[in-house]
Amino acid sequence: MRYLDTEEIENIAIGAAVLGTGGGGDPYIGKMMAIQAIKKYGKVKMITIDELEDDDLVVPVSTIGAPTVGIEKVASEEELTASLDMLEKVLGKKAKAIMPIEIGGSNSLIPVAAAAKKGIPVLDADAMGRAFPEAQMVTYHLDGHSPGAVTMSDEKGNTLLMYPVDGQWSERFARAITIQMGGSAKMCDYALEGIHVKKSVIPNTLTLAEDIGKIIRGSRKNGLNPVKELLNKMQGYQLFQGKAIDIRRRIQDGFTRGEALLEGIRDDKDRKLRLFFQNEHLLALDEDTNEPVAITPDLIAVLDLETGAPITTEGMKYGARVVVVAFPCDAKWRTPKGIETAGPSYFGYPYEYQPVEQLAEKRKGCLA
Amino acid sequence: MRYLDTEEIENIAIGAAVLGTGGGGDPYIGKMMAIQAIKKYGKVKMITIDELEDDDLVVPVSTIGAPTVGIEKVASEEELTASLDMLEKVLGKKAKAIMPIEIGGSNSLIPVAAAAKKGIPVLDADAMGRAFPEAQMVTYHLDGHSPGAVTMSDEKGNTLLMYPVDGQWSERFARAITIQMGGSAKMCDYALEGIHVKKSVIPNTLTLAEDIGKIIRGSRKNGLNPVKELLNKMQGYQLFQGKAIDIRRRIQDGFTRGEALLEGIRDDKDRKLRLFFQNEHLLALDEDTNEPVAITPDLIAVLDLETGAPITTEGMKYGARVVVVAFPCDAKWRTPKGIETAGPSYFGYPYEYQPVEQLAEKRKGCLA
Numbered sequence: 210m211r212y213l214d215t216e217e218i219e220n221i222a223i224g225a226a227v228l229g230t231g232g233g234g235d236p237y238i239g240k241m242m243a244i245q246a247i248k249k250y251g252k253v254k255m256i257t258i259d260e261l262e263d264d265d266l267v268v269p270v271s272t273i274g275a276p277t278v279g280i281e282k283v284a285s286e287e288e289l290t291a292s293l294d295m296l297e298k299v300l301g302k303k304a305k306a307i308m309p310i311e312i313g314g315s316n317s318l319i320p321v322a323a324a325a326k327k328g329i330p331v332l333d334a335d336a337m338g339r340a341f342p343e344a345q346m347v348t349y350h351l352d353g354h355s356p357g358a359v360t361m362s363d364e365k366g367n368t369l370l371m372y373p374v375d376g377q378w379s380e381r382f383a384r385a386i387t388i389q390m391g392g393s394a395k396m397c398d399y400a401l402e403g404i405h406v407k408k409s410v411i412p413n414t415l416t417l418a419e420d421i422g423k424i425i426r427g428s429r430k431n432g433l434n435p436v437k438e439l440l441n442k443m444q445g446y447q448l449f450q451g452k453a454i455d456i457r458r459r460i461q462d463g464f465t466r467g468e469a470l471l472e473g474i475r476d477d478k479d480r481k482l483r484l485f486f487q488n489e490h491l492l493a494l495d496e497d498t499n500e501p502v503a504i505t506p507d508l509i510a511v512l513d514l515e516t517g518a519p520i521t522t523e524g525m526k527y528g529a530r531v532v533v534v535a536f537p538c539d540a541k542w543r544t545p546k547g548i549e550t551a552g553p554s555y556f557g558y559p560y561e562y563q564p565v566e567q568l569a570e571k572r573k574g575c576l577a
Numbered sequence: 578m579r580y581l582d583t584e585e586i587e588n589i590a591i592g593a594a595v596l597g598t599g600g601g602g603d604p605y606i607g608k609m610m611a612i613q614a615i616k617k618y619g620k621v622k623m624i625t626i627d628e629l630e631d632d633d634l635v636v637p638v639s640t641i642g643a644p645t646v647g648i649e650k651v652a653s654e655e656e657l658t659a660s661l662d663m664l665e666k667v668l669g670k671k672a673k674a675i676m677p678i679e680i681g682g683s684n685s686l687i688p689v690a691a692a693a694k695k696g697i698p699v700l701d702a703d704a705m706g707r708a709f710p711e712a713q714m715v716t717y718h719l720d721g722h723s724p725g726a727v728t729m730s731d732e733k734g735n736t737l738l739m740y741p742v743d744g745q746w747s748e749r750f751a752r753a754i755t756i757q758m759g760g761s762a763k764m765c766d767y768a769l770e771g772i773h774v775k776k777s778v779i780p781n782t783l784t785l786a787e788d789i790g791k792i793i794r795g796s797r798k799n800g801l802n803p804v805k806e807l808l809n810k811m812q813g814y815q816l817f818q819g820k821a822i823d824i825r826r827r828i829q830d831g832f833t834r835g836e837a838l839l840e841g842i843r844d845d846k847d848r849k850l851r852l853f854f855q856n857e858h859l860l861a862l863d864e865d866t867n868e869p870v871a872i873t874p875d876l877i878a879v880l881d882l883e884t885g886a887p888i889t890t891e892g893m894k895y896g897a898r899v900v901v902v903a904f905p906c907d908a909k910w911r912t913p914k915g916i917e918t919a920g921p922s923y924f925g926y927p928y929e930y931q932p933v934e935q936l937a938e939k940r941k942g943c944l945a
Contacts, residue, residue, distance in 0.1 A: 367742050
């Protein structure tokens with residue numbers, strides 16, 4: 210157990226945006242909400258899964274929707290916990306801890322803000338180990354858990370409770386409601402007891418995000434190469450250095466979908482890379498060979514070439530000079546069910562999943 | 578208080594399809610479900626609003642969606658009461674009676690089937706006095722009631738509870754969910770206590786539907802003109818006799834939308850009439866003058882020219898020989914709030930509302 214103060218939040222915000230692979234909401238929004246809540250309610254206790262009792266109710270609190278909308282539709286303090294309040298009422302049980310459903314942009318820190326307001330701890334874990342665009346793309350789903358009672362709320366005061374038969378139905382309903390709620394909404398799903406949480410979640414990911422944030426911020430201060438330091442820490446791969454020369458982004462079906470074409474610079478000056486995203490980066494394709502260089506569920510992150518600062522799919526601008534990196538996903542995503550749930554075919558990409566390590570091996574010489 | 582048996586159901590089914598102005602779901606489906614339930618559980622007690630205690634909970638049970646889908650997606654017995662069961666659980670109070678939210682096709686009889694299964698009475702009343710396509714188009718909304726706790730369910734076992742801030746938000750969410758549920762779903766909204774129900778509903782509309790059914794079936798047996806008998810009973814107007822020469826129907830936004838062009842026969846052989854519908858018939862336009870001959874919220878019904886049998890917007894076929902009739906709507910719909918809620922502008926028709934009596938007066942000689 211330890212406490213999160215504003216300094217920790219600054220680091221988590223940066224690290225979560227790296228792990229968020231371009232999505233998970235805008236990190237600035239989540240940071241501001243968490244800092245504001247900590248200033249008002251005090252530091253937030255963060256516990257590990259080992260500190261959970263078997264019957265402790267752990268509730269994920271998140272924002273669902275298109276990041277493009279999320280940055281313009283910031284949640285009020287009331288909205289922040291409206292879904293949780295409804296859920297507690299329905300279950301007749303109080304949450305013992307709040308957790309992030311994903312590590313990414315705002316969705317890693319909105320739970321911290323909610324925990325501050327409710328005066329309960331946040332759990333140092335999440336259910337993706339990264340960010341994914343759809344609600345059923347969680348380790349709970351891989352382990353056969355249903356989303357249970359799912360609650361949603363918006364800034365107008367609308368609240369909603371569903372008992373979908375499984376994770377896919379939850380996603381379908383929640384997405385349709387999110388669109389009606391204006392493209393972004395607050396949600397609680399997969400509220401489970403400690404005994405299940407401990408087995409299913411990916412532990413210590415808030416701490417991992419914090420460590421990444423420290424590395425990136427620290428390297429800048431100490432004149433080190435932040436990307437290199439990060440790749441060392443994460444056993445990651447540098448895929449490409451380039452400049453964004455074409456970005457297409459649309460809000461469709463409640464997601465921010467699109468692609469970005471990067472023209473190589475430095476060692477990559479004869480190559481081009483195309484990134485495909487649905488809220489998160491999901492596929493990095495060599496534009497000449499049409500071969501994937503990294504593919505979901507592995508993590509693809511875009512960082513500022515100089516500062517190492519993570520760039521969201523929403524925030525990438527024409528002309529941005531970036532480095533594209535990739536990290537192996539958690540082993541849970543490399544199982545048949547993991548690949549079925551969040552692999553390339555699910556998103557309609559005509560490629561087989563290949564671990565980023567193998568792809569890097571193939572390309573040799575492109576290794577960081 | 579009296580009991581509804583299968584004979585009453587046969588009559589209500591026909592009359593409700595007339596009052597349903599082409600919508601409210603397929604009358605055959607509702608009839609079959611009600612008859613099946615009565616055979617299994619026994620006759621259904623029907624009470625009037627005068628028999629309600631002030632604190633009796635009265636719950637509308639309905640099908641929401643496109644009639645085109647509803648006829649292919651018949652509810653199971655379980656689905657019939659799943660929304661009601663969830664609502665009772667949430668409110669912690671049992672329904673004293675079930676009521677139709679609208680008088681129309683299946684939606685007047687599904688409540689009878691649900692009442693049979695639950696062993697409670699059905700209320701002889703509804704909240705439209707006709708059928709309308711959208712959830713907020715109810716007298717409860719006109720009287721300032723919110724939909725309260727709204728529940729929905731589907732045949733897969735998905736259930737959902739909403740607290741929308743008002744009727745329009747309820748419609749938006751419910752429609753989006755209905756589309757995800759496959760275009761048709763079961764719903765309870767505006768569950769209110771007797772004290773409010775008595776003041777807001779349009780009373781005795783199941784009995785009115787039954788009377789209309791008796792007239793149409795009886796006229797056939799006795800060699801009378803069923804349309805003439807019906808117009809006498811309802812103080813209605815015959816608008817047009819003709820043959821359907823063009824029907825366009827599409828499922829859009831969870832509704833069956835479209836129009837039908839009728840070529841005149843008999844006295845109307847030099848005229849053409851165009852009907853516009855969104856689940857229900859909403860506008861009858863003289864094709865030559867482009868002037869409305871009847872317009873929502875007044876009731877427009879299409880009947881078989883020979884038998885007087887009501888024809889739904891979904892059931893109208895090319896070449897059908899029909900008579901188009903109109904009846905004045907309940908006075909509640911002719912108030913400013915009524916017109917705002919379900920008048921021509923709401924549906925995007927570029928006409929002012931004019932009562933069918935005035936339009937008939939204008940056209941003189943066209944009166945039945």
